[in-house]
Amino acid sequence: MTDPQIALAMLGIFMLCVFLGFPIAFTLMAIGIAFGYYAYFDASRMWRAFDRLGEDASWFESTRLWIEGFYNNRIFDLFINQTYTVISNEVLTAIPLFLFMGYVVERANIVDKLFGTLAVATRNVPGSLGVAALITCALFATATGIVGAVVTLMGLLALPQMLKMRYNHSFATGIICAGGTLGILIPPSIMLIVYAASSGVSIVRLYAAALLPGLVLVSLYLVYIVTRAILNPKLAPKPTLEEVPKVPLGPLLWMLATSFLPLAVLILSVLGSILFGLATPTEAASIGAMGGLLLAIAYRAMTFDRLRESVYLTVRTTAMVCWLFVGSYTFSAVFSYLGGEHVIAEFVKGLDLTPIQFLIIAQLIIFLLGWPLEWSEIIIIFVPIFLPLLPLFGIDPLFFGVLVALNLQTSFLTPPMAMSAYYLKGVAPPHIKLTEIFSGVLPYCGMVLIAMVIMYVYPQIVFSLPDAFYGAQ
Template identity: 40%
Template sequence: MEWLSLVLFAAVCATLLLGYPVALTLAGVSLIFAGIGALLGVFDANYLLTAPSRLFGIVSNTTLIAVPLFVFMGVVLERSKIAEDLLVAMSSVLGRFRSGLGVSVILVGMLLAASTGIVGATVVTMGLLSLPTMLKRGYSPELATGTICATGTLGQIIPPSIALVLLGDVLSSAYQKAQLDMGIFSPESVSVGDLFVGAIIPGLILVVCYLLYLWGVSRFSPSQVPSEGQKNEHASLGSLLLALLPPLLLIVAVLGSILFGFATPTEAAGVGAVGALLLAGIKRQLNSANINYVVQETTKVTCMVFLILIGASIFSLVFRGFGGETLLKEFFTSLPGGVFTAMLLVMVVMFLLGFILDFIEITFVVVPIVAPILIMMGVDPIWLGIMIAVNLQTSFLTPPFGFALFYLRGVASDLVRTEQIYKGVIPFILIQLGVLVALAVWPQIVTWLPHTIYK
């Protein structure tokens, strides 16, 4: 009766499309199927006896403590107006050059992504700050909206990313399970720090590709870019460095402590949270209203993540109880083309699921099922994690259901039409797909730095 596991997965997706909460859908539909299966004698209810210990393991997982800390850091930086000051200073210096404002948006978005790690926060912040100015300066709506959406999704891949924290925890469990299934007892594992290091080069490649595309547009399609830059007599490199120094110091403190082994990702997240509070205090933004907002938003996001993780854990137990993992393992190993075909199929399915599910649901529901199988087939877990992150980043941009498009649509003025947003992101989707193909052809782009640092 292994086919019932596929029916369970389809029922969960269908229920989600009806608009029911993700966490409750995962747990509720799974328990209903488990009850029906137990009555029919095709499901062993003893699988659910391990649920309490699994759920306790989730809420006591020290790695996942990094999630609320990174969320806290991101929301504090969002409220302290650091991005606003940085964008003003950088556009004042670079605005004298053609497409200088667009370059400023990409660079500030990169720093904001590395500071907050939250896609929605980056897209909304950059949309509110830069979209009206870009349109006023003469940028085409397509180029302006596409640049902002694509830059906002960098929070998915550039560390410290919440997506990489969650992926690191899931892949660590998947790696250990794959090792045990193969009869290998090794102390080696996959850490969040490994994914952080592996994501540095792909993230920088994406930023460089965005900048090259912007230069190409200004060169070969000048009608989309202002004919002259905005000159500012009061612009100075000193003001730029003054605005650039605080977020850079925070990024170096967080990532540097991880890269050089001074702190675990959870400890580094604590450093980032304290650093964000210090920066907000220096900018005199640490008032009671902002603190209340930060605490509420952090609590909401943290509760959402852990509730989804609990629901996904119950779904995973029931899915395995119906023999779904065995069914998928047999299916993947029987595919012509071996690892290549299996990996391609997983990437396509995750890309399509990215239209209807957030990265949190995909990370907790899909990755625990397919990752152990792919790792047993010889796939490097660090490379797999970065491929998943870049893939989901691309799906968040793809019309008509890309989440980044919805975020920008919510803050864009009525002067920008939805179809213009859709057209604007297409070149950036092609860029990200090109980078994804490059990572597939040359996995060393991902694996070289982690293996060099931690060998």
């Protein structure tokens, strides 16, 4: 077998291991080191240690020299260097800080007050509870970026209220599942940080580029909810005064000031400090982490146990992302050294695709990968395979990154592996069927596709803010 064929076999073995359920990060490291040993094998380096082995050497000295000879391979140097590269990456430093902010906010009892206030404020809007739930999801998802946490908490908080007010099961569950995924796209998104680290795109420009597409997607969701509620009022009956009381303007403004405003100020201060160049993403994430702590203290929700749990979850998630990067960098380096990327590039060139055909194929592959894999694995492992191909079709990696972030919304919403549906089913009342949740989330996949088409037809939605803030590239 030639080296490129071995590289393709390496990729095939990895995919097989993924579908068999092996841990992704350690599978990447193991396969990368195993094939890298072959790729970087140098007999002279291996036998250099054995040349010092004398006839009268002890068993211990012989064993030591054999081990030294075995490990005298550049793959181990590569693995150590890649680990150090990940640990010292300044962009990735923002991840644990944003995670910590999200976990603290999740435990600060802000969301229940926010949802109650928005339910009162939107009571005269068709599908008012659905609108309130989606806005709450969008704010909470933006603050945390953790899909499972948002869907689970909103499933415990908003879903019982909507069911109590006779909302259609599919309609209510679809809103929560779709709203919970918005943190993948809307800054300050952890997914965008990971993409920036993988692609070399400026995270500041990426945040600016993703802001308008995120707002477009939220707007499409809101239009869908209100339109469905108008066309079929039985899906979302208007609440009675007993269910959602009418509050005078003054008290309502106070409710908004004590529930909606603090979280909005926290998010805007973090995002604004990044976009206007007042702070780096890491510095802004530090501000956000401190702000989350202050909010939790102000709401009298911070205890030592909650703080310890937030720290533990932050460390666990950060470690998972970092080890994925180490494994991916090692795997990618060996795959490229063996000629795998060149084979893929030549194959794609031979297809004679137009840019839009390439985008459709790439997004379809990412969409399918979203069924068995988490977004972090897709971004760290598979997106780098497409990045070297972008210059061939004149596609800006900034545009491609936002398109991928939009696409990954569907990976959480598309049956049979719609993870947001399973998160919600885990906390929903027993009479809510999984098929009803699946039925509720499918229209939102259509909204995502519409947003992707809008992005392609009007690319300035992506480029206008980065160009306005930082100049055209």
